[in-house]
């Protein structure tokens with residue numbers, strides 16, 4: 001059975017992020033001049049406007065900054081996943097990532113809940129970073 005949900009569309013800036021995901025590495029850009037760690041990837045530091053950056057690997061842990069429980073499938077590809085949780089996870093390194101919370105009941109999800117990355121390999125050619133509660 002094919003994967004019919006939307007998949008990422010990498011560009012020159014975001015390809016290294018998605019390449020890392022395929023290796024199950026959550027990676028962010030760190031500004032080589034001011035140290036700011038940013039997401040999504042871009043060619044320019046939003047803090048100091050430097051063009052120089054390097055890729056670092058996240059420890060893959062953070063906490064839920066905000067979330068919503070979806071009970072309606074606005075895209076029919078998601079109707080078999082209902083209810084599901086879309087969340088903004090704040091990583092230990094600082095960036096906030098839009099993702100899904102898995103591995104628990106949606107009603108158990110709370111803000112500030114500690115979470116860790118898990119990899120969803122169901123999308124052809126992509127591994128999607130999702131998060132589950134830490135024990």
Ligand SMILES: [Zn+2]
Pocket residue numbers: 031032033034035036045046047048049050
């Ligand atoms: Zn900077």
